[in-house]
Amino acid sequence: MSAPAVVPPSKAELSTRRFGTPLREMVGVHQRARGDAPARARFLLCRPLGQEAVRTAAIYRVLADQLAREGCDSLRFDYHGTGDSPGEEAEQSMAGWVDDVLAAHVHLSPQDGTPVHWFGMGLGATLAARAVQRARQPPRHLVLWEPVFDGSAYAQALLAGHRAELSREFDEPWERLLRTGKVTEPTLPGDVLGFGIGPRLADELKQIHDATPAPALRRGVKVTCALHPEQRPALAALETSPLLKLHMIETRIDWLSSQAQGTAIVPPDLPRTLLASLA
Numbered sequence: 001m002s003a004p005a006v007v008p009p010s011k012a013e014l015s016t017r018r019f020g021t022p023l024r025e026m027v028g029v030h031q032r033a034r035g036d037a038p039a040r041a042r043f044l045l046c047r048p049l050g051q052e053a054v055r056t057a058a059i060y061r062v063l064a065d066q067l068a069r070e071g072c073d074s075l076r077f078d079y080h081g082t083g084d085s086p087g088e089e090a091e092q093s094m095a096g097w098v099d100d101v102l103a104a105h106v107h108l109s110p111q112d113g114t115p116v117h118w119f120g121m122g123l124g125a126t127l128a129a130r131a132v133q134r135a136r137q138p139p140r141h142l143v144l145w146e147p148v149f150d151g152s153a154y155a156q157a158l159l160a161g162h163r164a165e166l167s168r169e170f171d172e173p174w175e176r177l178l179r180t181g182k183v184t185e186p187t188l189p190g191d192v193l194g195f196g197i198g199p200r201l202a203d204e205l206k207q208i209h210d211a212t213p214a215p216a217l218r219r220g221v222k223v224t225c226a227l228h229p230e231q232r233p234a235l236a237a238l239e240t241s242p243l244l245k246l247h248m249i250e251t252r253i254d255w256l257s258s259q260a261q262g263t264a265i266v267p268p269d270l271p272r273t274l275l276a277s278l279a
Contacts, residue, residue: 013068019107020080026100027084028077028107031064035071041115041278042108043067044139045076046101048122050195051161052255053083056121059266063119066271070278075108089196090189094127094204101131105139115140117277122255123148126211133215141222141277142213145270146249149234151208155188161256162186162193168258193256210234217243226273228252247273 013032020026033039045060047053064074079097081087101118109116118139120128125147132138148154163174166183177183186192189202197205213223217238225235226247238244251267 017075017077017107020100020103024080024096024100024103025086026077026080026104028075028104029064030108031068031074031076033071033073034068037071039073039114040071041073041117041140043072043074043274044101044105044108044116044118044128045074046104046118046120046124046128047076047078047083048120048124048255050082050158050197051193051258052122053078053124055255055258059121059270062266063271063274066275070275072278073108073114075104077104090198091200092198093200094123094130097127098131098134101127102135105131105135109137111137117141117143119143119145119274120147121145123154126208129211129213129216132219132221138216138219138221141224142216143224143226143274143277144211144213145226145273146255147211147225147227148205148208149211149231151205154208155202155205157256158192158197159186159188161254164256165193165258212238213244214238217241222277224273224277226270 013034015030017028017030018025019028045063047060048056060076064076067074078085079092079100081089081092105116116139118128118132125144128142129144129147132142163186166177167174170177170182178185188205189197189199213225216223220243222243224245224247226249228249232246235246239246247269249267250269253265253267
């Protein structure tokens, strides 16, 4: 039997939204559930940082479309100072982006009783885990995919990714590029992988020591955390909670690499894990 044809979303299902405050405006894409029935749930899709956001953009489109076919609305958005949202990159902070997640949640939640779920990848997952502590009406389910547990290691990965991309572009080892003066050593704060990271954000990244879902669990929020086996000890103390489900990621992908860009690399267990939160 042949696979069913993939029907692209109609213009009526997609709309660009501007929300937030005049001083902290954001832009997002709202995708409505297909059909005439009321949405069974709404999903707030929190994106990661910089090039990871660019290289996972196709994944977020695929997820939004699958959610629409399952009768769910979704909102994927750019934090202030990122993507299509106004604001200066170098002036951004994790604290400000947590505020953005909360503003997006309010925008998505019309208080009509429809359950709201949050999903985040990478730093987006870390932001969502922090934002849930302050949400007036928290989401019903929080899905965290590869949250950043160790900020120092993440900062070093950003720098290493920058070096690797330039080495690939010039087709020369990094050390040789440095000797010839074609490149300079990346630093934080600074421009890394084409994204300006200011002093405040650089300091906040280095101060990340965990992305614990404990506050969400204390508020009665169901949490699914998708992580790699070596990260599991970070959540060992929470595994007895009936609200927490751990998922070991099947496919390891370097989202900092340009080779990760494209819809062909949507991890097959990602949509399954997200849709399982509807149960």
